[in-house]
Amino acid sequence: MSSDIDFEDAGPNQAISVSELNQHLKAVVEGTFPPMWVAGEVSDVSRPRSGHLYFTLKDDDSQIRAVMWRSVASKLRFDLENGQSLLCFGGLEIYTVRGSYQIVVRKAEPRGVGALQVAFEKLKAKLNAEGLFSLERKQPLPSHPRRVGLITSPSGAAVHDFLVSARRRMLDAEIFVIPAQVQGPGAAETIERGLLAASMIRPKLDVVIVTRGGGSLEDLWTFNEERVVRAIASCPIPTVSAVGHEVDVTLSDLVADVRALTPTDAATRVFPDRGATVGRVTELESRMHRAMMQQTQQRKMLLASLSRHPALNKPMEMVHLRSRLLDELDQRAKQAIQRRLDHGKASVGKLAATLSALSPLSTLARGYSVTLNEAGQTIHDASTLSPGDQLRTIVEDGEIRSTVDEVKR
Known part of the structure; x- marks a missing residue:
């Protein structure tokens, strides 16, 4: 149908069909109104098996039907619910079959709160209910780690900041940089593989650090992915999350055993201060030296005391004394035995006389x-x-x- 027909001058013989009218309206409406943001309250949500979403946007005085095709609905980071205040971006479309118009939604965000933030809060509540953020499951960091794994982009600023800070602090440690993509599609999978690789390194690592520099919520979203959070939670090695800047908080920060504010802060938390360690060693060395000197002096005094003891000063004198005492004891024993024999003889004689007096022979x-x-x-x-x-x-x-x-x- 031509768009330049003058409907006002046309007579009954030039009547058009309903389909032609709707097609004309479709061309006019869709050509006149560009894609726009529309705010309203969600109602009549329908989720057919096709994966598309059908719902109504309304306010106090009016409403409009809306459709979200499966390709868009599958990427939605929150659940669409009745009564929800929603911001929708899309274009108007005439549905010629019914002669109704609707908005085809290409993008949607909860009104007042970004979609990513809603997804963040939803996943945070879910994982917290499972106990993944509880203090009881967190492992302490070793005081002097010797083997440390760093999961990050090798070309990013985070690895440079960490290594510079670590070099000023650590005394003797090995750092293994495990490459991973920290932003964009597929990043979560590479971090998950990096954590698995870290747990398989032998000899075993003492600490694993997951880190990247700052960025927007979208840039840091990889560290809010459920698979990344669960991989950190299941890592058998103590973990440190150092993602973004001080004000950035990700789910990886919450699930890790220790949260560092920045990659530089991660190095200060993992490695003890070099100066403090050297000072402590010096102090222990001094204390050990003093203790050894005291022990040596005490042993010298003990040896001097022992050298004055009669057992060492005049050893034969004690032998002679003991020999003389042994002779005296021997003489006293002989005398005691003789007295016992004499007493026994007297007793036997007395008994013999008594028996003799009673004997029939007498x-x-x-x-x-x-x-x-x-x-x-x-x-x-x-x-x-x-x-x-x-x-x-x-x-x-x-x-x-x-x-x-x-x-x-």
């Missing part, structure tokens, strides 16, 4: 005798005997055998 010596029957039993009662019994009579110097002829009671 009775026999006085003229008495003992009569026994054939069984060897002593005869106490004559009634136990009968004529013809054989008897044995024991006297002092022998034994008499006899036969019983008669028993008298």
Whole structure:
């Protein structure tokens, strides 16, 4: 249809179709209004399986339909929700099938807060809920690291600033620069690979530093990527994050074991001050020297005291003294043994006299005798005997055998 037709002079025979009218309107509207920013409140959000987003932008008096194609919706850094105040950039479009117009959104930001900031806060809350930022999981840095890994761009200012500061402080350490892209597409993957490579270096590194210079939120966004934050959290080596300037705070700063304000500050936190270390060593050397002198002096005094001891000064005198004491003890032992023997002899003589007085032999010596029957039993009662019994009579110097002829009671 030609755009120069005079609709006012056309008669009924020149009527146009609805499709032609909508096509004409589409050409006029889309050619008249350039892409623009439109502010409104989101409602009627629809998310079909195609991945496109359909919603309505409205204010207190009016509304307009909006569409965000999948190519744009997939890159959105926040969730689109009903009631959200939104800034949309796009162009007007006539949807000829229904004769309605809509805005095709090419870019969207929450009103009042940038999209990156919203994404930052959302991911921060998620990771914080998982405990990735808790102090309990953070590792302390070694006091004197000997092997340090630096993950950054080799051509950036950060590596220069770090090495200059480190050279003024460290005494003897190895620094391994692990190349990584710190900005733009694919940067997060290179940093993740750098952390994995750092954990595989042998001998093991003492500290790993992830760093880059300053920049805008967009420039530093790589260090807010979830894969980078999780890679730092899972690194078995103590980590330091030194991203941007002092005012910049990234999620990498929050998850790392230590946050440094700048690459230069990272060197001061990782390496002890050279002057302080040298002074400390000098002080320890002086203290050790004084302690050694004191110990030496004490040992000299102890040796002098020992040299005056009789055991070392007159060693044979103590031998003679002990020998004399041994002789005295031997004599006293002999005397004690003799006294015990004499006492024992007297006791035995006394007991022998007592036993002798009680012995039957003493009775026999006085003229008495003992009569026994054939069984060897002593005869106490004559009634136990009968004529013809054989008897044995024991006297002092022998034994008499006899036969019983008669028993008298």
